[in-house]
Amino acid sequence: MKNSISLFSYYRFTHIILMLVVLALIPLSxxxxxxxxxxxxxxxxxxxxxxxxxxxxxxxxxxxxxxxxxxxxxxxxxxxxxxxxxxxxxxxxxxxxxxxxxxxxxxxxxxxxxxxxxxxxxxxxxxxxxxxxxxxxxxxxxxxxxxxxxxxxxxxPKDPLPIEKKVTKDYILMLSDWASSWANKPGEGGIPGDVFDYYTINAKSFPETQPIRVKKGDVIRLRLVGSGDLVHSIHTHGHISQIVFKDGFPLPNPIKADTVLVGPGERYDVIIEMDNPGLWMIHDHVDTHTTNGNKVDGGIMTTIEYEEVGLDHDFYVWKNKKFVPDFYYEESMKKGFGMHNSTVFKGELIED
Known part of the structure; x- marks a missing residue:
């Protein structure tokens, strides 16, 4: 009898130890x-x-x-x-x-x-x-x-795809459009017939957006979010984009493209290998979306800046631009899990 109890205790103890080992092997993440x-x-x-x-x-x-x-x-x-x-x-x-x-x-x-x-x-x-x-x-x-x-x-995700594990830099681009006739009339606007005349990435229009800084060998992920009311056609120069996710869901077969249509509410995750050093434009190919009011060369535009080619080019609009990090949440995405406020996007409080 004692041997039976002793054997039972041994197996029970062994089972507990094995369970603890299994739990310890589960990644905290x-x-x-x-x-x-x-x-x-x-x-x-x-x-x-x-x-x-x-x-x-x-x-x-x-x-x-x-x-x-x-x-x-x-x-x-x-x-x-x-x-x-x-x-x-x-x-x-x-x-x-x-x-x-x-x-x-x-x-x-x-x-x-x-x-x-x-x-x-x-x-x-x-x-x-x-x-x-x-x-x-x-x-x-x-x-x-x-x-x-x-x-x-x-x-x-609990189980990221192999292609996700290759990403070295992660950027969030929220695309939106604004009708300036309602700019300072809160509680009004948003009606049929509104004329949109400003277009933004993360609430800024070119040239007050920020460049995307990379070096050869990086693999970047652009998370495109249609947060406005219009369809935007995002074209990346000099590279092949892989459209890997639609609305958060992995596509069975990634689509190779150089232009991505993003409608209201849609999200597309685009992964691009940085294999072509230069200064490359990213812009909305709906041409009227690259204007600020009645001025051209604005709206939804930014550039990819390769470290290898530098900025000292007299033709480059952002040659002397003060760089503001985290404009695409790229620094916040590195901070771990939680809620990340950003002074980059802070507005001026309107007092009563």
């Missing part, structure tokens, strides 16, 4: 975490280019909004406080909200809009993985299209 973030909405003023300002309703006072970077399966809680004079919500575009439909952020469907001075708490599991985004779902034609109520939500 694959284990779900809990995140809780506090977020506000504030009346702010941002400048798109030159002196073209806009009254915005900004999450944490910035446009685009803070980066939320989490892992697939993480539990996310966001406490949203509305400090403006109009109602708002957050819709977590791309999240399935399994069992948490009341956190989908749609007034008249899943919740009452968050009134001025109120706080509303969203809770959901981050699934599926991919390039997602979040935006207001109250009067979206105004609040999203021309009041800057949008930001990136990046959900890292």
């Amino acid at each position: 694959s284990q779900a975490e809990k995140h809780e973030f506090d977020m506000t909405i504030e009346d702010t003023r941002i400048v798109l280019v030159g002196n073209r300002d806009f009254h915005t309703f900004a999450y944490n006072g910035q446009v685009p909004a803070p980066l939320l970077h989490v892992k697939e399966g993480d539990e996310v809680t966001v406490n949203l406080t509305n400090m403006t004079t109009l109602p708002h919500t957050i819709h977590w575009h791309g999240m399935l909200q399994r069992g948490t439909w009341q956190s989908d952020g749609v007034p008249h469907s899943t919740q009452h809009a968050v009134e001025p001075g109120e706080t509303y708490t969203y809770k959901f599991k981050a699934e599926p993985s991919g390039t997602m985004w979040y935006h207001c779902h109250v009067n979206v034609n105004e609040h999203v299209t021309m009041r800057g109520m949008w930001g990136p939500l990046i959900v890292e």
Whole structure:
């Protein structure tokens, strides 16, 4: 009898040890975490280019909004406080909200809009993985299209594809369009017949966007987000783009191209090998989208700058440009998981 008990204890002890070993071998990065973030909405003023300002309703006072970077399966809680004079919500575009439909952020469907001075708490599991985004779902034609109520939500996969593991630099480009006739008339606009006359990457128009700095051998990932109301045709010079993801989902076979059509709400992840040193343009091939008001050479344009060729060229528009890092969240994406505010996108608070 004693031998039986002793043998049972031995096997039980061995089983526990094996379980502990197995748990220890599971990478920490694959284990779900809990995140809780506090977020506000504030009346702010941002400048798109030159002196073209806009009254915005900004999450944490910035446009685009803070980066939320989490892992697939993480539990996310966001406490949203509305400090403006109009109602708002957050819709977590791309999240399935399994069992948490009341956190989908749609007034008249899943919740009452968050009134001025109120706080509303969203809770959901981050699934599926991919390039997602979040935006207001109250009067979206105004609040999203021309009041800057949008930001990136990046959900890292449990099992990244081999091509993802090759990426050395990660950039987020949120594409939007603005009708200046409503620039300083909050609560108005976003109606049929609006004339869009400013076009932006991350709420800035060329030449006040920033270059993408690389060196030969880099593999870059451009996360393109259609956060406005128009279709944009993004053309990269001098390189072959691999369109690998659509709306966060991997394509069965990546598409090789040099132009990517991005519609409202769409996301495309494009991976490009930096194998052709030079100074190369990236721009919207809808030609009117490369204007600022009634001036040409603006809008949705930037450049890829290779370290190997330098900037000392008299023809280069950004030869003496002061470089501002994190314009594409490239530094924030390196900081690990959480909510990352950025002074790069901070607007000027509008006092009552």
